[in-house]
Amino acid sequence: MEKIIVSGGHQLDGTVRLEGAKNAVLPVLAASLIASEGESVIKEVPVLADVYTINEVLRNLNADVEFDSATKTVNINASKQLETEAPFEYVRKMRASVLVLGPLLARYGHAKVAMPGGCAIGSRPIDLHLKGFEAMGADIHVGNGYVEAKVDGRLQGAKIYLDMPSVGATENIMMAAALAEGKTVIENAAKEPEIVDLANYLNKMGANIVGAGTETIRIIGVEKLHGTEHMIIPDRIEAGTFMVASAITGGNVFIENAMREHLRSVISKLEEMNVDVIDENGGLRIIGPEQLKSTDIKTLPHPGFPTDMQSQMMSLMLRAEGTGVITETVFENRFMHVEEFRRMNANIKIEGRSVIIEGISELQGAEVAATDLRAAAALILAGLVSDGYTRVTELKHLDRGYVDIVDKLAALGADIKRVDENGVIVQPLYVTTAKESNEIAAD
Numbered sequence: 001m002e003k004i005i006v007s008g009g010h011q012l013d014g015t016v017r018l019e020g021a022k023n024a025v026l027p028v029l030a031a032s033l034i035a036s037e038g039e040s041v042i043k044e045v046p047v048l049a050d051v052y053t054i055n056e057v058l059r060n061l062n063a064d065v066e067f068d069s070a071t072k073t074v075n076i077n078a079s080k081q082l083e084t085e086a087p088f089e090y091v092r093k094m095r096a097s098v099l100v101l102g103p104l105l106a107r108y109g110h111a112k113v114a115m116p117g118g119c120a121i122g123s124r125p126i127d128l129h130l131k132g133f134e135a136m137g138a139d140i141h142v143g144n145g146y147v148e149a150k151v152d153g154r155l156q157g158a159k160i161y162l163d164m165p166s167v168g169a170t171e172n173i174m175m176a177a178a179l180a181e182g183k184t185v186i187e188n189a190a191k192e193p194e195i196v197d198l199a200n201y202l203n204k205m206g207a208n209i210v211g212a213g214t215e216t217i218r219i220i221g222v223e224k225l226h227g228t229e230h231m232i233i234p235d236r237i238e239a240g241t242f243m244v245a246s247a248i249t250g251g252n253v254f255i256e257n258a259m260r261e262h263l264r265s266v267i268s269k270l271e272e273m274n275v276d277v278i279d280e281n282g283g284l285r286i287i288g289p290e291q292l293k294s295t296d297i298k299t300l301p302h303p304g305f306p307t308d309m310q311s312q313m314m315s316l317m318l319r320a321e322g323t324g325v326i327t328e329t330v331f332e333n334r335f336m337h338v339e340e341f342r343r344m345n346a347n348i349k350i351e352g353r354s355v356i357i358e359g360i361s362e363l364q365g366a367e368v369a370a371t372d373l374r375a376a377a378a379l380i381l382a383g384l385v386s387d388g389y390t391r392v393t394e395l396k397h398l399d400r401g402y403v404d405i406v407d408k409l410a411a412l413g414a415d416i417k418r419v420d421e422n423g424v425i426v427q428p429l430y431v432t433t434a435k436e437s438n439e440i441a442a443d
């Protein structure tokens with residue numbers, strides 16, 4: 001079993017460059033299925049297990065997909081006749097596979113995808129995606145572990161109010177509406193930067209979408225879309241993770257490409273904790289204080305504090321003076337990392353949907369297991385300031401969403417390595433043998 005071994009006590013210093021955002025590239029690649037003409041060229045694609053998985057999904061649907069990991073570019077041509085069924089083996093690995101539903105349904109009037117089911121952070125239903133398709137005239141059938149959507153002719157534009165601003169539902173409905181007949185209005189839409197990136201991509205493909213990034217998105221359907229060129233936005237969650245890495249070690253790290261406007265809620269909490277966040281040409285510099293001060297955090301849809309930064313901020317609060325409370329409102333079960341932190345001597349307890357953190361915890365290195373993607377990062381961050389060696393296992397989660405995090409932290413001065421069961425230094429599986437195969441483990 002592979003592990004990441006971190007030895008605490010090193011201040012980080014230097015520059016790190018962000019990758020393209022995982023949560024932007026997955027819907028953009030799925031959206032490429034709508035183009036019945038031409039090729040799309042997607043740039044700044046992060047070399048991640050999830051990207052290999054979605055590429056396999058797209059190939060399985062008969063799209064031509066080439067990923068050049070050296071130039072971080074995907075060329076995708078979906079102009080051939082596509083299949084309209086995505087099997088369980090892909091959805092099991094990555095829930096974002098359900099994002100092919102909207103594009104296929106809009107283009108072919110049919111899509112069948114395995115139901116994603118729950119995962120470590122919550123039950124994660126897709127009812128809002130399906131209600132949106134139904135409002136546009138689709139018949140939905142759920143059975144035998146699959147969801148099947150059908151429509152005779154084109155989808156019809158509709159007014160759709162989302163009970164909650166779901167990121168995936170907004171994306172799926174926006175993609176479907178791009179080819180629907182007439183006007184669709186999505187109210188209470190998600191406002192994440194990744195929604196804006198997807199809308200920009202679709203508009204370059206010939207769609208007519210306004211209002212992405214606000215709570216009301218208006219889409220006038222067009223008859224067809226074509227391939228285009230697009231550059232993925234920088235990963236704001238990777239940015240936040242390196243911000244915490246600098247802050248927790250009292251470091252001084254310049255994060256190239258970090259965009260303040262995507263990170264306002266995270267920056268505001270870091271500043272409350274005495275961390276300096278300085279605008280510099282092309283990015284943000286993060287300077288950790290002598291002593292962190294605790295704060296309270298509640299996760300919310302954008303522009304509120306992102307749930308994908310909750311566990312990393314928990315690491316930081318463990319090292320802050322005073323009592324802090326983190327409340328998770330987006331996912332019902334995203335505190336699995338708390339037990340792992342306790343193994344590291346953290347003074348922390350769960351009360352309902354909140355976690356109470358009594359600082360300052362004198363963290364001790366321990367063997368800990370990543371319970372989800374961001375928990376993996378959070379345990380590494382805690383390891384940076386723990387006494388002795390922290391060994392993080394279950395790295396399949398980490399590999400879904402962080403490119404070269406070990407090498408990047410090492411370059412900033414951390415004592416960190418990834419080893420196999422014999423203690424030999426290794427690269428993540430997807431960088432070596434698994435590349436374009438199905439060997440990447442399920443979430």
Ligand SMILES: CC(=O)N[C@H]1[C@@H](OP(=O)(O)OP(=O)(O)OC[C@H]2O[C@@H](n3ccc(=O)[nH]c3=O)[C@H](O)[C@@H]2O)O[C@H](CO)[C@@H](O)[C@@H]1O
Nearest residue numbers: 023096124125126127128129165166167168169308330331
């Ligand atoms: C690939 C991707 O972009 N993943 C992100 C996306 O996930 P994802 O798109 O799955 O997250 P959603 O915004 O849809 O989910 C938010 C909440 O809404 C609920 N819900 C969602 C859809 C639905 O039909 N019914 C329903 O009840 C979910 O269970 C969850 O409690 O946004 C999340 C919230 O910012 C992030 O944590 C994920 O990293």
Ligand SMILES: C=C(OP(=O)(O)O)C(=O)O
Nearest residue numbers: 023095096308373374401
């Ligand atoms: C929860 C996450 O991703 P996904 O929706 O792909 O599981 C995440 O990026 O933290």
